[in-house]
Amino acid sequence: GENVGLHLPTLSVQEGDNSIINCAYSNSASDYFIWYKQESGKGPQFIIDIRSNMDKRQGQRVTVLLNKTVKHLSLQIAATQPGDSAVYFCAEGDNAGNMLTFGGGTRLMVKP
Amino acid sequence: DGGITQSPKYLFRKEGQNVTLSCEQNLNHDAMYWYRQDPGQGLRLIYYSQIVNDFQKGDIAEGYSVSREKKESFPLTVTSAQKNPTAFYLCASSTGQDPRDEQYFGPGTRLTVT
Numbered sequence: 001g002e003n004v005g006l007h008l009p010t011l012s013v014q015e016g017d018n019s020i021i022n023c024a025y026s027n028s029a030s031d032y033f034i035w036y037k038q039e040s041g042k043g044p045q046f047i048i049d050i051r052s053n054m055d056k057r058q059g060q061r062v063t064v065l066l067n068k069t070v071k072h073l074s075l076q077i078a079a080t081q082p083g084d085s086a087v088y089f090c091a092e093g094d095n096a097g098n099m100l101t102f103g104g105g106t107r108l109m110v111k112p
Numbered sequence: 113d114g115g116i117t118q119s120p121k122y123l124f125r126k127e128g129q130n131v132t133l134s135c136e137q138n139l140n141h142d143a144m145y146w147y148r149q150d151p152g153q154g155l156r157l158i159y160y161s162q163i164v165n166d167f168q169k170g171d172i173a174e175g176y177s178v179s180r181e182k183k184e185s186f187p188l189t190v191t192s193a194q195k196n197p198t199a200f201y202l203c204a205s206s207t208g209q210d211p212r213d214e215q216y217f218g219p220g221t222r223l224t225v226t
Contacts (some may be wrong), residue, residue: 008151031212032212034214036217041121041219041220042219042220043116043118043202043204043217043218043219043220044155044202044217045217046214046216049214089154089155091215093210093211093212094212097211098211099145099157099160099170099211100211100212100215101154102147102154102155103154104153104154105154
């Protein structure tokens with residue numbers, strides 16, 4: 001597969017446990033955030049998004065938490081499965097007309 | 113199937129040669145983007161186009177060129193002026209109504225230049 005993510009921070013979890021992946025941002029004007037999942041050799045796929053007027057948003061087995069005070073975003077995956085193994089990264093958008101900015105990513109490894 | 117396609121998946125070239133990466137979408141999206149992805153780094157924007165026959169440089173445009181003659185297509189040429197062209201290249205598209213719109217990504221092209 002691709003060597004993307006070779007030097008990324010890695011989170012290793014046991015199958016069935018919950019996973020928490022973190023993302024820090026620096027732009028105070030950012031008001032929209034997206035989490036993407038990228039499996040080896042594939043393009044990123046949208047998981048969930050959140051706007052700055054919300055603190056929490058839930059999807060299927062995933063929850064995104066936004067703490068605007070400390071500029072921190074997290075992705076929680078419940079009952080992590082082997083198929084969740086991938087690189088996860090956040091993207092932020094602001095209200096100044098700028099393009100999305102992507103974070104470096106975290107590799108999630110699920111141990112059976 | 114609606115989506116965004118990139119070809120080829122793997123591409124090998126000799127140093128000094130220009131090479132063009134293909135990106136096609138049938139999502140009827142106005143905006144298209146090219147990113148470069150290197151190990152340990154986030155996606156870096158090379159070029160983007162918000163409408164046919166118009167495109168803008170991103171953060172790392174030097175050594176690259178693009179064209180947008182058709183809405184569906186946004187090919188990227190990696191020229192011999194690009195000092196470190198070996199990388200994973202991702203193409204994306206969005207509706208273009210807002211720069212923050214969700215971007216849909218293609219499967220990527222891995223370019224190796226020796």
